[in-house]
Amino acid sequence: GNSVTQMEGPVTLSEEAFLTINCTYTATGYPSLFWYVQYPGEGLQLLLKATKADDKGSNKGFEATYRKETTSFHLEKGSVQVSDSAVYFCALSDRNTGFQKLVFGTGTRLLVSP
Amino acid sequence: SQTIHQWPATLVQPVGSPLSLECTVEGTSNPNLYWYRQAAGRGLQLLFYSVGIGQISSEVPQNLSASRPQDRQFILSSKKLLLSDSGFYLCAWSRENQPQHFGDGTRLSIL
Numbered sequence: 432g433n434s435v436t437q438m439e440g441p442v443t444l445s446e447e448a449f450l451t452i453n454c455t456y457t458a459t460g461y462p463s464l465f466w467y468v469q470y471p472g473e474g475l476q477l478l479l480k481a482t483k484a485d486d487k488g489s490n491k492g493f494e495a496t497y498r499k500e501t502t503s504f505h506l507e508k509g510s511v512q513v514s515d516s517a518v519y520f521c522a523l524s525d526r527n528t529g530f531q532k533l534v535f536g537t538g539t540r541l542l543v544s545p
Numbered sequence: 546s547q548t549i550h551q552w553p554a555t556l557v558q559p560v561g562s563p564l565s566l567e568c569t570v571e572g573t574s575n576p577n578l579y580w581y582r583q584a585a586g587r588g589l590q591l592l593f594y595s596v597g598i599g600q601i602s603s604e605v606p607q608n609l610s611a612s613r614p615q616d617r618q619f620i621l622s623s624k625k626l627l628l629s630d631s632g633f634y635l636c637a638w639s640r641e642n643q644p645q646h647f648g649d650g651t652r653l654s655i656l
Contacts, residue, residue, distance in 0.1 A: 465644060474635050474647035475589075520588065533608075533645060537588035 435460045437521050437536035444511055444543050452506040454495075454521035454541045462523040463531070464488075464497055464504040469518045478519070480508075516543045546574035551636050551648035559656050564609075564623040568636030568649050576638040578619040579645065580611055583633040595619060624647065631655045 438453040456462065463482045467475040479488030484499035493508045504521060521536040548571045553603040558564060570576050580592045581650050591604045593611035601611050612620045619636060633652050 467647075472652075474649045475637075477644045477646070480644055532591065532594065533589075535589040 433462070433523060433534045435521050435523055435527055435534055435536035436504045437519075437539050439517075440538070440540040442539060442541050444541070446513055446543055446545055447510045448543075450506070450508040450511045450515075451543065452519055452521075452541070454506065454536060456504065456521075456523050458502075458523055458525055460525050461543040462525045465522045465524070466493070466495055466504070466506050467522060467535075469520065469538070471517070475520065511541070511543045513543045513545055516541055526542050529540070547638070547646065549636060549638055549646060549648045551634075551651055553650055554649065555652045555654075557654045557656060558626050560628055561625050564621070564626050564630070564653070566621040566636075566653075567623075567635055568637060569617055570619075570638045572642060573617070573638070575616060576640055579637040579639075580612060580619065580621050580639065581635040583635060583650075585632070589635065593621070607608045626655050628655050 434457045435472045436455050437481045466478040468478045469475045479490040479491055479495055479499035481488040484497055487494060487496045491508060495504050495506045497504055499533050518538045519539045522533045551568050566642055581587050582592055583590045593601055593603055595601050595613045598613055608630060609623050629634045631654055633650050635650045636648045639645040
């Protein structure tokens with residue numbers, strides 16, 4: 432079945448450091464890939480997405496590239512801020528199901544200190 | 546624009562009591578609706594989804610049930626809560642193959 436694997440957290444960084452959160456997936460068909468962010472006490476917000484191989488999703492300085500050859504969708508940001516502290520979820524949606532059912536990774540907590 | 550509302554935001558219930566969490570969506574019609582649970586320190590687990598009024602699909606066997614009495618209303622229920630039902634419950638909606646949009650969640654604590 433479909434699955435998403437994320438790096439274990441927490442990831443602890445100083446402000447302005449470079450961020451990478453790894454995500455790899457297993458899927459049949461041609462999935463769409465997503466990163467969601469959850470700030471403390473809130474629901475999930477869509478951060479970025481990519482729908483086909485080599486697509487790059489970007490938003491708020493975050494980027495992720497859909498790599499079919501390595502089945503990866505790593506999240507990156509060049510300079511993190513304290514306000515980026517949150518839990519980040521990688522997810523996939525397999526369009527072959529005919530219905531959008533998201534499969535989530537376990538989430539990676541990011542802590543950014545001043 | 547579309548909005549999604551969940552309530553209550555926080556709920557503390559004794560073991561064995563009933564449960565009703567409500568989710569409504571505004572600004573769209575015939576959305577796909579979802580209930581997820583996020584247990585402490587774990588990822589999101591899809592509990593139920595619905596493609597239309599009265600149409601509910603369950604992803605995992607459990608102590609919970611869902612109903613969709615109106616097009617944009619999705620309710621999560623239980624007749625008797627268990628300790629293991631504690632968690633953060635999230636409702637979401639989507640159209641066709643568009644990304645899902647989440648509510649702010651309900652934190653449920655069972656005593």
